[in-house]
Amino acid sequence: MIEPQNLVSAPRSPWRRRFDRLATGLIAAGGIGVIVAVMAIGAFLVVEVLPALFGGRLEMERVRLALTPMAWGTLKAALWAMIFAVPLALGAAIHSALFMTQRLRSRMKPTLEMMEAMPGVVVGFVAGLVMAPWIERHLAGVLTLMLVLPLGVLLAAGLWRRLPSGWRRRLSLARAGLWLVPWLLLLALATFALAPWLEGLLFGGDLRVWLDRELGLDYATRNAMIVGxxxxxxxxPSIYALAEDALSGVPSRLGEGAHALGATRWQTLRRVVLPAASPGIFAAVMIGTGRAVGETMIVLMASGNASLMSLSPFEGMRSMAAGIAVELPEAVPGSEAYVLLMLAALLLFIFTFLVNTLAEVVRSRLRRRYRWLGGAA
Structure with missing residues (x-):
């Protein structure tokens, strides 16, 4: 029997030890600095708001009238943004992690992740000055397209299942992101070509007038749909990147075992892969929600900045972050308007803190619940 040899690491030089200590100290100082900075921001907001709020300088009725529309607009903007982003981001993450070939995934994933570097002011500029007027001119086509595209994907899936095996190998699911694009573009062109005829047949030639007359919905050029x-x-991109990493971290042996037991690909995804990756997916959605709540420039440039309380996607709103960005430069420190803006900032701070805390608590419970699957957090 051969005795294992004791492996002794080479002694580090004094310079290397000093360098390691310096690096460790800088990392620790950076982490502590971030925590102190966040706590200092919260303390500053509390000091600015609480004396005025409990000292009688602010009336609760005034606070309610000023902040309720902005709070509603913040939640409304985040709601419509997540309705649009979550299905597409999670669908792309599932397809990329589980169905796409490794070669195609190595090219597509960095491209999608690079979208996260695009400044919000650029997105808001394009949405407010380019997309909003275009959608206003083609409202019927856009709304019809939102219905046609999901049905078109289902139709493509049904036709694919009926193709001969040779054609299905050529049009494999691993490359569905490529061969579906021409099909969806064809559906989009057909939809916009037929939209004027449908608008004249069903809505008397003007969908905006019909919405106002029949449903009482006033369509604003910059509205919640544009913001969403x-x-x-x-x-x-952030939701996609985090969810894709969580799905990719699920051990392949789990899916292979499910297939060996007779499970279909959909059953494996729904009962094995998604539960194992659910902590990471939940964290991705909550991080996206936090960014949507705190987004400023997109809401400011694409929403119309109107203090309205309505769930209609065709009307504008005003969020807390946008209200602070617009009014704070003109607010006199110590005035009522200044204190109200500080109170709005404090509410945003508290809301973000609670959302992140809830996300971590739920993620920890999901990790404990599905730890037996061996999935990634």
Whole structure:
């Protein structure tokens, strides 16, 4: 029997030890600095707001009238953004991690992740000055397209299953992201070509007038739908990247074992892979929600900045972050308007803190619940 040899690491030089200590100290100082900075921001907001709030300088009715529309607009903007972003981001993450070939994935994933570097002001500029007027002119076509594209994907899936085996190998699911694009473009062109005819047949030639007359919905050029599309485009890369990493971290032996036991690909995804990756997916969605709540420039440039309380996607809104960006430069320190803006900032701070805390608590519970699957967090 051969005795294992004791492996002794080579002694480090004094310079290397000093360098390691310096690096460790800098990392620790950076982490502590971030925590102190966040706590200092919270303390500053509390000091600015609480004396005025409890000292009688602010009336609760005034606070309610000023902040309720902005709070509603913040939640409304985040809601429509997540409605647009979450299905697309999670669908792309599932396809990229589980179905796409490694070669294609290595090219597509960095491209999608690079979208996260696009400044919000650029997205807001394009949404407010380019996309909003275009959608206003082609409203019927855009709304019809939102219905046609999901049905078109389902139709393509049904036709693919009926193809001969040779054609299915050529049009494999691993390359579905490529061969579906021409099909969806064809559906989009057909939809916009037929949209004027459908608008004249069903809505008397003007969908905006019909919405106002029949449903009482006033269509604003810059509205929640524009904000949802633009802000969803901005938060989608971060949700995709985190969810894709979580799905890719699920051990392949779990899926192979499920297939060996007779499970279909959909059953394996739904009952094995998604539960194992659910902590990471939940964290991705919550991080995207946090960014959507705190987004400023996109909401400011694409929403119309109107203090309205409505769930309609065709009307504008005003978020807390946008209100602070617009009014704070003109607010006199110590005035009522200044204190109200500080109170809005404090509410945003508290909301973000609670959302992140809830995300971590739920993620920890999901990790404990599905630890037996061996999935990635």
């Amino acid at each position: 599309v633009a802000m969803g485009f901005a938060v989608m």
